[in-house]
Amino acid sequence: MRLSRYFLPVLKENPAEAQIVSHRYMLRAGMIKQQAAGIYSWLPLGLRVLNRIQQIVHEEQERAGHIPLLMPTLQPADLWRESGRYDDYGQEMLRIKDRQDREMLYGPTNEEMITDIFRSHVNSYKDLPLTLYHIQWKFRDEMRPRFGVMRGREFLMKDGYNFDVDKASALHAYNRHMVSYLRTYERMGLTAIPMRADSGPIGGDDTHEFLVLASTGESEVFFDSAVTELKLGNRDVDYDNRDEVAAVCKEFTTLYARTDETHDEALFNAIPEERRKVARGIEVGQIFYFGTKYSEAMGATVVTADGSKVPVEMGSHGIGVSRLLGAIIEASHDDKGIIWPEGVTPFPVGIVNLKQGDAAADAACEGLYKALAAKGLEALYDDRDERAGAKFATMDLIGLPWRITVGPRGLANGVVEVTSRRTGTSEEMSPEAAVARIAEIYAGI
RNA sequence: CGGAGCGUAGCGCAGUCUGGUAGCGCACCUGCUUCGGGAGCAGGGGGUCGGAGGUUCGAAUCCUCUCGCUCCGACCA
16 A cells, blocks of 8 residues: 555644543554544554454454354344343443334344344254354443543444353353464464453353453453463364363463452462562453353253253353454554554555655665565555655554665665564665565464 | 533644633645655645523623533443
8 A cells, every 4th residue: 555545644643532542542543533432433544453353353263163144233122122131231222213113222242133043043952063253343332431442332342152052062162262262362462361250241150351461451450470471372272172172271261360350369369479460451352151041031942862952051252353453552552653463463564765756765665565565465655755754753653563664875785674663673685685574474474 | 320621723732710803833735945763944724712592882701501522430342
């Protein structure tokens, strides 16, 4: 993408309404525009990151054997009357009437609807296990939206629902989700710690929240510092192997890590003092096992091998997709702007032409741009007629992890500069070597 | 929903207390110079001061109502 033809409305000054760093940078980098309290338009740069995150979520869900579908944002009230939640949900649910005076709602979650889909089409234990998920906009009419996309009223969420014939199978689905989530967050450059959580109004027995440590987090968390060292890495987990999946879960949930809801002072104090940490965290996901709460209420049953009819065992599992943008920025930025991890960056690399209009510089930039494109890497080429300082400032703000700087001075020696946004270190090399370097960095991503 | 603030040009703000017909910086447009970390000079365009009503010769400024947004708290992906 050539910046001169792109739509990237960056702001030099901090908008007054933005109090936390991720909100400020998302506004300043031209990623979002607020339309009402907790409701945002996604501008091109923000949409690119949102799409990257969605793609990673999809890939990891499908790797775990979960099936994507898409349910609507609007739902009929009657479905929610079956579970009893139409009355329970309260003011947070946005209720609407259509022209026929039918009661509708803008979905805050989809347990009822997915259960309806399931009961309409599945009757036998032979069709299980089944996990269906979607990534869809939700609306919760929060009392107090805040912090930009971190607590919006309209937000994009991945929500998945497992259907299993018995509790052991459902718990395997729960574990499968935990492992797939660990991998998902790691691919986004995040350390998200699963913490034993409180089940809240959705109800259920087993539940973990995934928290990203950040000083601006809304939850207080207590943990053994050793949990932050755990990494899933590239290990090849067989998602169908119950013991293997359970072992990974055990590895990641044995050390103490809890939110203030479930914190146990006595257990916490048993941790060696130097590893005892109290911090704040951003909740970026949650997994639940809730058994037959919805299947019983809504008549979602299957016939088992012995011919009896049982309500299916269920769980639901969510990732706050739009919130992740904020969480990633909170976890990865400096005083100049955002620092995107390679996995989610809107563009893999930026090209800065220090002297637009200089024949050699222009030609070298065009050459780099095309050579990168040929390797499947779309660079953001700053071809504006701006001074070097302005171009650097823009690149630093929007946070592309790698920058290739091209100027007449370097070209006279046959070199361009490759700079890491994270470390700030630069290395001179030929344009061909620069392309190869960037391609190598993104080879596994 | 309780508490506290704020709405003046695209953005950041001053002006409001003490009423006299709107200003600064950035951004934008034109020209010249400049050009490896948000350039300089000169010129220019842009605002029914959130909205409605009221007081007054006169309202951004005083009064009433209203809408919106932000922050703290209780609730939440």
